[in-house]
Amino acid sequence: MVMQTGQDGWGLASGAVVMTQDGGRLWHRVTPRGFPQTSARLLSLGSLTAAFPTPQVGVIAQERATTIRVWCTNDSGAHWQVITWHAPSAIIQREFFEGRIQLHFMNAHEGLLLLSAPGNLGSSTDALLETTNGGRQWQLVPPPTLATPYMGPSPIAVLADISGLSLNSNGWGVARINTVLWGSAWILTTTDGGRSWSSQTVPLPTGSTRDPVYEGPLVVASPQTAWLWVSLYQRSTQQWFLAHTTDGGHQWTRISWTHAIPQPSTLGGLFLWPQAQNIVVGMADPQGTELWRWSATTGIWRRLSQLPVTRIQSVSLLPNGDGWLIGGGQIFQTTNGGETWHSLSPQVH
Numbered sequence: 001m002v003m004q005t006g007q008d009g010w011g012l013a014s015g016a017v018v019m020t021q022d023g024g025r026l027w028h029r030v031t032p033r034g035f036p037q038t039s040a041r042l043l044s045l046g047s048l049t050a051a052f053p054t055p056q057v058g059v060i061a062q063e064r065a066t067t068i069r070v071w072c073t074n075d076s077g078a079h080w081q082v083i084t085w086h087a088p089s090a091i092i093q094r095e096f097f098e099g100r101i102q103l104h105f106m107n108a109h110e111g112l113l114l115l116s117a118p119g120n121l122g123s124s125t126d127a128l129l130e131t132t133n134g135g136r137q138w139q140l141v142p143p144p145t146l147a148t149p150y151m152g153p154s155p156i157a158v159l160a161d162i163s164g165l166s167l168n169s170n171g172w173g174v175a176r177i178n179t180v181l182w183g184s185a186w187i188l189t190t191t192d193g194g195r196s197w198s199s200q201t202v203p204l205p206t207g208s209t210r211d212p213v214y215e216g217p218l219v220v221a222s223p224q225t226a227w228l229w230v231s232l233y234q235r236s237t238q239q240w241f242l243a244h245t246t247d248g249g250h251q252w253t254r255i256s257w258t259h260a261i262p263q264p265s266t267l268g269g270l271f272l273w274p275q276a277q278n279i280v281v282g283m284a285d286p287q288g289t290e291l292w293r294w295s296a297t298t299g300i301w302r303r304l305s306q307l308p309v310t311r312i313q314s315v316s317l318l319p320n321g322d323g324w325l326i327g328g329g330q331i332f333q334t335t336n337g338g339e340t341w342h343s344l345s346p347q348v349h
Contacts, residue, residue: 002050002051002316003020003024003318004055006320006322006335007021007023009316010050010058013348015035016029017032017035017058020346025344025345025346027348029349032082033080033082046100046102047062047063049062049101051104051105053106053108057105057134058071059105061101061103061135063115066086068084069083070135072135083137085138101114102116102165104167104173106168107169110130110132110193111130112129112130112131112141113128115128128140128141142196144162144188162176166219166226167193171190172189174187174218175190176218185230185243186200187199189249191248201252202228202230202243203254204230216229216230216270217229219273219274221274224246224248227279228242228243228244228252229281244279257301261283262283266286267283267284268311268312270283271312271315273315273317273323273337278293278295280304280337281293284309284310286310289306289308289310289312290303290306291306304337305334307325307341308328313327314326331346
């Protein structure tokens with residue numbers, strides 16, 4: 001589910017694309033021809049992805065062995081254009097890709113398509129492509145590189161293993177990468193929508209040098225502000241914290257998480273929700289979904305609410321405090337930043 005306003009939004013159901021214009025109560029099918037009936041499974045595998053930057057514009061991409069199929073609409077799903085192209089060997093060097101694809105759009109026209117295949121400690125980026133016409137044409141972006149002092153005193157260029165990224169409408173974005181060197185987690189930042197990148201570091205606790213880092217949700221909240229959830233294993237002990245930047249990624253501050261957190265094997269979902277200078281963290285476990293808010297004024301975490309959802313399927317969160325959460329076959333809505341929620345009874349036509 002992706003809501004652009006308190007009323008307008010898109011959703012991917014099993015074998016269908018749907019739209020709402022009343023906040024999620026009534027949904028209309030706008031499914032393009034050829035859309036896979038197994039879309040729910042493909043989404044879970046990472047071989048199907050979608051971006052809906054406006055109520056009118058939608059882009060869906062599917063990886064099919066060595067080809068990419070893209071559906072595009074600019075009239076709220078009334079008409080779809082289908083583009084299928086064979087990925088060149090520069091992108092997919094194996095007979096079958098078998099990786100994950102991600103779409104990220106800054107506006108109705110400009111977006112990025114990330115192809116990443118399994119690699120060490122997560123994903124290994126195969127290619128980054130950009131579009132400037134709403135997904136109808138794509139071209140390769142030079143792969144980001146990272147200069148590090150790894151394996152010697154002289155920096156060397158290392159292909160960045162991007163595991164996720166977030167962009168805002170101004171083209172500023174942050175990408176997390178699966179590289180831990182000399183006690184820091186490396187982050188890439190861009191100011192031009194992904195055409196060029198620079199590297200920054202998120203400082204890790206003492207003793208974390210070269211230990212694996214597994215990073216969770218990442219969200220760009222404003223032209224200079226971003227939040228990153230970081231988990232790491234330090235001498236077989238799991239630690240969690242939030243990394244926060246307010247200067248475009250040049251400096252990152254650690255915000256400690258002081259409450260109990262479920263083990264990774266029981267975690268049923270995790271999301272970040274920026275609200276002004278504050279941040280809300282929601283996480284699901286076998287007991288349900290809890291939401292906590294950290295205040296930039298007090299530096300204190302406060303429990304907001306709890307939902308009877310043990311596995312989060314999707315969330316859509318707006319800066320004004322409107323939010324939707326799908327889990328357990330239900331849609332929940334809040335209009336006050338997660339303080340209270342009510343269940344919707346959606347209908348699909």
